[in-house]
Amino acid sequence: xxxITQTQPGMFVQEKEAVTLDCTYDTSDPSYGLxxxxxxxxxxxxxxxxxxxxxxxxxxxxxxxxNFQKARKSAxxxxxxxxxxxxxxxxxxxxERSTGNQFYFGTGTSLTVIx
Amino acid sequence: xAGVTQTPKFQVLKTGQSMTLQxxxxxxxxxxxWYRQDPGMGLRLIYYSASEGTTDKxxxxxxxxxxxxxxxxxxxxxxSAAPSQTSVYFCASSTPGGRDFWSTEAFFGQGTRxxxx
Numbered sequence: 001x002x003x004i005t006q007t008q009p010g011m012f013v014q015e016k017e018a019v020t021l022d023c024t025y026d027t028s029d030p031s032y033g034l035x036x037x038x039x040x041x042x043x044x045x046x047x048x049x050x051x052x053x054x055x056x057x058x059x060x061x062x063x064x065x066x067n068f069q070k071a072r073k074s075a076x077x078x079x080x081x082x083x084x085x086x087x088x089x090x091x092x093x094x095x096e097r098s099t100g101n102q103f104y105f106g107t108g109t110s111l112t113v114i115x
Numbered sequence: 116x117a118g119v120t121q122t123p124k125f126q127v128l129k130t131g132q133s134m135t136l137q138x139x140x141x142x143x144x145x146x147x148x149w150y151r152q153d154p155g156m157g158l159r160l161i162y163y164s165a166s167e168g169t170t171d172k173x174x175x176x177x178x179x180x181x182x183x184x185x186x187x188x189x190x191x192x193x194x195s196a197a198p199s200q201t202s203v204y205f206c207a208s209s210t211p212g213g214r215d216f217w218s219t220e221a222f223f224g225q226g227t228r229x230x231x232x
Contacts, residue, residue: 004157006157009155031215031217032217033217033218033219035220035221037223043203043225043226043228044223044225044226045205045207045223045226047220047221047222050218050220052215052217052218091157091158093221095217095218095219096217097216097217100165101146101148101163101165101209101216102160102163102173103148103160103207103209103221105150105157105158105159106157107155107156107157108157
């Protein structure tokens with residue numbers, strides 16, 4: 001079974017609008033972390049935001065927030081006030097206590113911001 | 116700060132040739148990783164090293180070997196390159212970060228675009 005599922009291969013959003021990128025995960029470990037990365041066309045992987053399994057509140061970092069629904073095992077990334085520079089691939093990833101050092105990545109969502 | 120440095124950035128190989136991808140990090144991280152990225156498949160783990168002197172297979176280890184030369188360096192070797200190994204390769208590092216090690220993110224190199232013809 002896939003550890004991380006991203007069901008949206010491609011998304012479009014109008015500039016200045018908000019967009020939600022979906023991520024569901026599969027784990028039976030109570031201790032885990034969820035990460036989102038951005039990969040612009042230049043290719044580098046940029047860490048955006050982290051959510052821990054024991055965190056009571058949703059994580060926020062500037063225009064990025066994470067809609068964490070633990071019972072549904074979802075960790076959706078919300079980007080507010082989209083900018084042209086937000087056009088990129090976005091990857092959701094998970095790290096569990098039980099599997100030690102491994103990071104599990106989803107297949108990614110390609111976001112295009114339309115002017 | 117350099118972070119994670121990979122070399123080379125681009126490489127073209129002929130089928131059957133060998134090469135080593137180099138990776139070094141200057142963040143004193145214990146854990147290092149090699150991923151490959153293919154369209155529609157996300158990042159797949161090839162090998163990782165939890166600490167100096169240890170290496171473990173990931174999801175797609177066939178056709179690759181690794182060496183954790185010291186704490187800083189983790190190399191990936193293709194002994195006999197095949198067209199199926201055409202991909203973008205990323206090295207990454209992370210730290211256990213104490214008690215809650217699963218809360219620490221991975222830091223990535225800039226990637227190596229490898230083409231095998």
